Amino acid sequence: MSDAPQPRGGFATRIGFVLAAAGSAVGLGNIWKFPYITGEYGGGAFVLVYLFCIALVGLPLMYAELIIGRRGGSDVLGSLRKLTQSSGPAGAAVSYAVGGMAVASGFLILSFYAVVAGWAVYYALAYAGLFPLEAGGDMFGSLYGKNKSLPWHTFFMVLSVGVVAAGVNGGIERACKVLMPMLAAILGILLVYVGVTGGLSESFTFLFKPDFDRLLRAEDGGLKPDAILEALGHAFFTLSLGMGAMVTYGSYLKSEVAVVRDGIIVAILDTVIALVAGLVIFAVVFSHEGAEPGAGPGLVFVTLPGLFADMPGGQVFGFAFFVLLVFAAWSSAISLLEVVVAFLVDSLKLDRKMAALGAGFAIWGLGIWPARSTSALDLLDNITTKYMLPLGGLGIAIAAGWLLTKEDREAGFRALGPIGDVLAKGWTVIIRFVTPVLVALVILNKLGVLGGE
Numbered sequence: 001m002s003d004a005p006q007p008r009g010g011f012a013t014r015i016g017f018v019l020a021a022a023g024s025a026v027g028l029g030n031i032w033k034f035p036y037i038t039g040e041y042g043g044g045a046f047v048l049v050y051l052f053c054i055a056l057v058g059l060p061l062m063y064a065e066l067i068i069g070r071r072g073g074s075d076v077l078g079s080l081r082k083l084t085q086s087s088g089p090a091g092a093a094v095s096y097a098v099g100g101m102a103v104a105s106g107f108l109i110l111s112f113y114a115v116v117a118g119w120a121v122y123y124a125l126a127y128a129g130l131f132p133l134e135a136g137g138d139m140f141g142s143l144y145g146k147n148k149s150l151p152w153h154t155f156f157m158v159l160s161v162g163v164v165a166a167g168v169n170g171g172i173e174r175a176c177k178v179l180m181p182m183l184a185a186i187l188g189i190l191l192v193y194v195g196v197t198g199g200l201s202e203s204f205t206f207l208f209k210p211d212f213d214r215l216l217r218a219e220d221g222g223l224k225p226d227a228i229l230e231a232l233g234h235a236f237f238t239l240s241l242g243m244g245a246m247v248t249y250g251s252y253l254k255s256e257v258a259v260v261r262d263g264i265i266v267a268i269l270d271t272v273i274a275l276v277a278g279l280v281i282f283a284v285v286f287s288h289e290g291a292e293p294g295a296g297p298g299l300v301f302v303t304l305p306g307l308f309a310d311m312p313g314g315q316v317f318g319f320a321f322f323v324l325l326v327f328a329a330w331s332s333a334i335s336l337l338e339v340v341v342a343f344l345v346d347s348l349k350l351d352r353k354m355a356a357l358g359a360g361f362a363i364w365g366l367g368i369w370p371a372r373s374t375s376a377l378d379l380l381d382n383i384t385t386k387y388m389l390p391l392g393g394l395g396i397a398i399a400a401g402w403l404l405t406k407e408d409r410e411a412g413f414r415a416l417g418p419i420g421d422v423l424a425k426g427w428t429v430i431i432r433f434v435t436p437v438l439v440a441l442v443i444l445n446k447l448g449v450l451g452g453e
């Protein structure tokens with residue numbers, strides 16, 4: 001493949017790509033999910049396990065996806081088809097299975113992701129004074145599974161379709177170049193704020209002082225080893241892996257020279273933002289007598305608003321927090337939509353604007369279901385994040401490790417010189433053996449074979 005500009009469009013700058021990929025990675029997973037699962041599993045030890053998983057499964061898969069996209073130069077299905085040609089029928093079978101599931105995952109995940117993001121939109125507007133600020137529980141209760149969430153869900157989908165319809169450089173790159181620095185600034189301000197209002201040192205201890213007893217032992221004294229598998233599953237959800245989002249973004253890269261380094265930068269940004277979000281949220285929790293870090297999914301939408309209510313400047317803080325959540329969700333939602341749109345544009349040759357509108361409309365329509373039904377929301381979340389993404393990750397690891405030519409496989413390491421050779425060999429062993437086995441363990445655990453969940 002040459003580095004000639006691609007007629008299908010692409011990122012104009014390297015920093016634009018890094019911000020877009022980080023925008024995809026940093027999302028509800030970092031600011032909503034990471035803190036609540038860390039809270040449930042008792043803090044520091046879980047964080048440590050999670051960091052290992054990012055390094056052992058996340059980074060290798062991130063590189064696999066980026067290089068498949070960069071060398072394939074097409075949507076997830078097209079890229080896999082092209083690069084696995086030399087592997088005959090096995091290559092074709094894996095391509096269609098992984099590619100098809102990837103597009104379906106993007107479709108299904110966005111349908112409920114936009115619902116949760118819609119709640120965040122409503123909260124941000126309520127803190128801005130547009131709606132009465134009720135107690136967290138009441139506010140959440142009026143949205144969760146209710147028709148009242150529909151306008152906000154709709155609004156959020158319009159935002160996402162608008163960006164994707166405007167193209168990779170004119171839409172995605174431009175949006176992320178504004179959203180990501182703002183997100184970092186808001187998070188920084190929130191960190192300073194909790195530094196003043198208190199709880200930061202307890203929060204720090206909670207997140208960074210590992211207590212393995214707490215991780216592995218449930219309240220009743222039983223073991224809960226599924227914490228490790230939960231950390232593994234979350235590691236690739238948070239890095240947007242397993243459904244070709246990074247394949248798609250990688251396909252818009254102009255050069256493969258910096259693929260390895262950029263992948264590492266994205267993973268570090270994602271991890272740092274999750275940890276800082278955790279620090280902020282738990283500082284708020286610990287500055288209140290009796291508040292619970294292990295409140296589960298309601299931590300951000302129920303517990304936090306209750307605590308903001310009696311903090312100095314709590315309304316401004318609440319507003320900033322939910323704007324942060326909306327920005328994070330928005331830059332992730334566009335990557336979910338882009339996987340579907342790139343497939344329609346590259347593989348089915350549709351016009352981008354039509355594809356974005358059509359796919360957006362269909363995803364919005366499906367989203368009405370999880371917006372109105374909490375069990376539908378759980379169902380879609382479970383099917384996709386517990387089964388489809390791990391299976392997709394497994395397929396991508398197999399394709400990258402076993403079905404690509406050596407030339408394609410090692411392309412991103414070449415620019416690194418002699419160290420690149422060593423890294424390429426190490427990566428090949430990991431992606432062939434370690435990643436598939438670990439991901440298979442996650443899937444077996446989710447199926448209950450290992451006694452988890």
Ligand code: TRP
Pocket residue numbers: 024025026027028029030236237238239240241242243245332333335336389
């Ligand atoms: N990574 C995002 C988050 O943390 C979610 C996300 C966006 C995602 N695109 C994805 C997850 C693709 C898996 C695959 O919220």
